């Protein structure tokens with residue numbers, strides 16, 4: 001039997017944040033969620049999460065997960081955190097897998113391989129270790145004649161111990177019936193005055209227990225998040241992973257340094273992503289598209305094949321195939337742009353549909369509008385969808401083949417029927433019947449200039 005324990009109670013003071021450390025996000029997903037998602041692939045009987053700092057918030061986040069939550073009301077170190085689950089594991093005789101809740105890069109394959117190693121070698125304790133270039137901040141694996149005799153925390157290391165490059169990755173397998181006794185032996189007489197979980201190693205050695213170590217192939221997996229710098233480093237690694245997967249799948253990314261794409265994004269082959277592009281949350285992009293430069297797309301969103309998006313922001317909307325978006329378009333709040341449509345320069349589309357082959361090429365606001373196919377929206381057309389007296393929003397319907405002239409205002413609710421036209425400069429307050437022209441502007445007058453201004 002296997003039970004897992006996630007240590008997630010720490011304050012994370014080095015982040016200098018008002019929010020619990022484990023709820024800080026990497027690509028919109030809390031650090032703790034990355035850890036729990038990896039753990040979900042381990043065949044265990046129970047997951048226990050130790051909460052403490054901002055326990056309320058962490059508990060409410062954990063509602064979505066099948067885990068047992070245990071409180072560590074005062075945070076006195078990782079050893080103390082494990083003491084808090086002692087009651088929960090009182091009669092347990094199997095393996096306890098302990099994982100630091102601040103290590104979001106740990107992979108499920110690693111956890112499973114480590115558990116297999118622990119069980120096959122019949123160790124009573126197995127540590128996950130890694131060889132790193134810079135060991136600052138990590139507990140060092142101390143060996144004598146190649147045998148592990150303890151872990152020394154960074155702040156407690158002698159000058160000689162500081163040079164050790166083999167570090168503790170913060171994941172442990174414990175044969176619980178052998179190890180649990182050691183918890184009561186932990187002391188807090190160290191630099192941080194905390195009960196270190198890592199002191200169990202020296203205790204186990206003193207008891208003659210067998211201690212193994214499973215070596216991480218990729219030291220990045222050991223990265224724990226203690227600071228904003230760590231948060232940025234881990235985000236960068238996740239981004240790199242996502243970009244490499246996309247490039248392997250046939251996507252061209254011109255500048256990987258200035259492109260940020262979250263792991264949930266799916267992009268078809270032969271699409272080119274130009275510099276300064278940020279694609280966030282669940283977004284699907286077809287093949288042969290051209291996205292960017294300087295474009296942000298926040299999901300859920302979809303872009304069909306053969307579409308172009310330049311210097312624009314798309315938020316929770318869907319774009320069809322062969323569409324042409326931007327530069328400087330803003331498409332948001334559940335808008336649907338159908339195939340071959342054009343949303344051009346300085347055009348904002350909110351909660352609207354743009355029908356097939358319709359075009360709004362310049363300077364427009366289209367809000368709560370149902371624009372059918374083959375419609376031409378003239379430059380400067382505005383849907384006046386908001387009544388500031390009642391606070392209500394109303395719909396504008398522009399039927400197939402209709403067109404609006406430059407600088408027209410359509411005061412909603414209103415319908416421009418099939419094939420109808422709005423004359424330039426009109427403020428339209430009544431529906432325009434099919435195939436008719438609506439003119440709603442003062443008639444032009446031609447008057448003589450005052451005598452003094454006439455050119456002689």
Ligand code: UD1
Nearest residue numbers: 007008009010075076077078081101102138139168170224
């Ligand atoms: C810890 C290890 C260190 C290892 C490193 C790997 C100890 C003493 N040190 O150091 O050897 O190299 O992780 O990343 O374990 N926590 C609690 N309750 C507490 C204190 C911490 O639940 O009272 C949780 C934190 O929320 C965090 C995890 O335990 O998720 C690790 O704590 P942290 O303070 O980050 O330990 P490190 O100093 O990084």
Ligand code: CA
Nearest residue numbers: 102224225226
């Ligand atoms: Ca840490």
